[in-house]
Amino acid sequence: xxxxxxxxxxxxxxxxxxxxxxxxxxxxxxxxxxxxxxxxxxxxxxxxxxxxxxxxxxxxxxxxxxxxxxxxxxxxxxxxxxxxxxxxxxxxxxxxxxxxxxxxxxxxxxxxxxxxxxxxxxxxxxxxxxxxxxxxxxxxxxxxxxxxxxxxxxxxxxxxxxxxxxxxxxxxxxxxxxxxxxxxxxx
Numbered sequence: 355x356x357x358x359x360x361x362x363x364x365x366x367x368x369x370x371x372x373x374x375x376x377x378x379x380x381x382x383x384x385x386x387x388x389x390x391x392x393x394x395x396x397x398x399x400x401x402x403x404x405x406x407x408x409x410x411x412x413x414x415x416x417x418x419x420x421x422x423x424x425x426x427x428x429x430x431x432x433x434x435x436x437x438x439x440x441x442x443x444x445x446x447x448x449x450x451x452x453x454x455x456x457x458x459x460x461x462x463x464x465x466x467x468x469x470x471x472x473x474x475x476x477x478x479x480x481x482x483x484x485x486x487x488x489x490x491x492x493x494x495x496x497x498x499x500x501x502x503x504x505x506x507x508x509x510x511x512x513x514x515x516x517x518x519x520x521x522x523x524x525x526x527x528x529x530x531x532x533x534x535x536x537x538x539x540x541x
Contacts, residue, residue: 356440356483360409361387362429364420370468371415374444377472380537381503382487383479388429398425406432411440413475414455421449430454442478444471473513473535480506493539495526509534 359378363371371387378385386409388401402425406412412433420426433439434454445451445460461478463471479485485503492499504519512519518531518540531540 356383356410356479358384358386358409358411360405360412360429360433361385361415362412362420362426362433363387363415364417364423364426366419367415367417370417370444373468374413374415374472374475376538377476377536380489381476381479381485382489382500388425402429402432406439407436409439411442411479413442413444416443416445416449416451416455416460418446418449421445421452427452427454440482442475444475469533469535473533476536477506488537490521490523490530490532490537490539492523492526492528492530493541494528494530495523497523497525499524504532504534504537 361371361374375385386405388398388405414430430452431454433441441458443455443458443460445462447462447464461471461474487500488503490499501521512534519534521530523530533540
């Protein structure tokens with residue numbers, strides 16, 4: 355069962371990591387990273403070790419810069435040293451994978467296809483673990499709600515027809531449309 359995910363990335367990929375964390379949040383998965391919070395008296399090394407050792411999976415965002423980052427490569431090494439740790443790679447097209455993840459088939463993306471890559475990632479995670487709930491923040495009233503996750507066949511149908519998923523806010527009763535890749539509300 356996958357409940358908690360560690361995200362490895364560089365500072366310049368903060369926006370990509372935030373988008374990933376939001377997509378994971380929507381399907382009720384907790385995520386962490388050494389970059390999330392700078393806690394006084396806890397070193398980055400301790401945050402990395404704690405985050406990786408307490409996660410069920412690590413997702414690495416590899417861009418041209420992060421593939422060369424000593425910290426990202428050390429995080430990969432630490433996760434790889436724990437043989438039962440699942441590592442998933444989101445790699446920008448054209449990036450050479452570090453040696454410890456060269457045997458992993460990455461989910462490729464470009465700046466224009468990152469949301470598609472997140473959709474494939476969620477699909478992959480959905481096949482590895484059980485998702486029951488979606489968390490949605492209503493763009494109209496701002497309330498956060500939970501709903502049963504949309505069945506995969508309905509998500510697939512929506513993706514094939516190019517339509518959005520339809521639901522309703524439990525609070526303000528506004529009609530909501532969700533991106534079928536990330537379950538993020540679309541205005």
